[in-house]
Amino acid sequence: MTPDGASQGADGGDGRSPVPDNVLLRQFLATRSAECPVCGYDLKALPTDRCPECSSSLRLGVYSDNLRMGPWFLAVVSWTLALGFDGVVLAILLTVLAFIERPQSPGDIRTVAFMISSFGGLAIASAVGLWWVYTRRKTRWLRWPVRTQWTVAVCMFVGVGLGHALYGGFLMSRV
Ligand SMILES: [Zn+2]
Secondary structure, eight states, rough: OOOTSSSOOTTTTTTTTHHHHHHHHOOOOOOOOOTTTTTTTOOOOOSSBOOHHHHHOOOOOOOOOOOOHHHHHHHHHHHHHHHHHHHHHHHHHHHHHIEEEEOOOHHHHHHHHHHHHHHOOOOOHHHHHHHHHHHHHTTTTSSSSHHHHHHHHHHHHHHHHHHHHHHHHHHHHOO
16 A cells, blocks of 8 residues: 555566566465365365365465355256256147147137147246346346345245145146
8 A cells, every 4th residue: 555545566667677476476375374276185285386285276266255155056946847847748638739739629629729829927037036146146136235146046946836836736637
């Protein structure tokens, strides 16, 4: 920091050469315990920039507490499971319709058309949910506090599951 409080870059902005990353890593680990992100080995006082246990190369970096894989992964799994289930049911319905048996009575045609359109709609909704979670990871998801990320992920998981269960119940009552 300069006397006026403005911070300087790694090169100090004053013509000094920047401190190499591997030197900064060694300085950081000289007095601190830190686990190897790959194998968990304690890297305190490490003399190189490579883990002695698993040989992974190491870098000093900047991280955020918001960067948690768990809630985002749960959200992705929720929509992926839904899309997989809806897609498989839709594929089975269309295969039966195309190659095995076509409904004859108007009532059967209506039922089959209803099932295909509703499973198609669910599959599209699941694809949109998956697309949203996937593409908004850096622009929205990770900017939420971790607690909010977990809340949204659990709500998605329960909501998607409950939505499918309710729809299944509704379908059974109609067929
Ligand atoms: Zn390691």
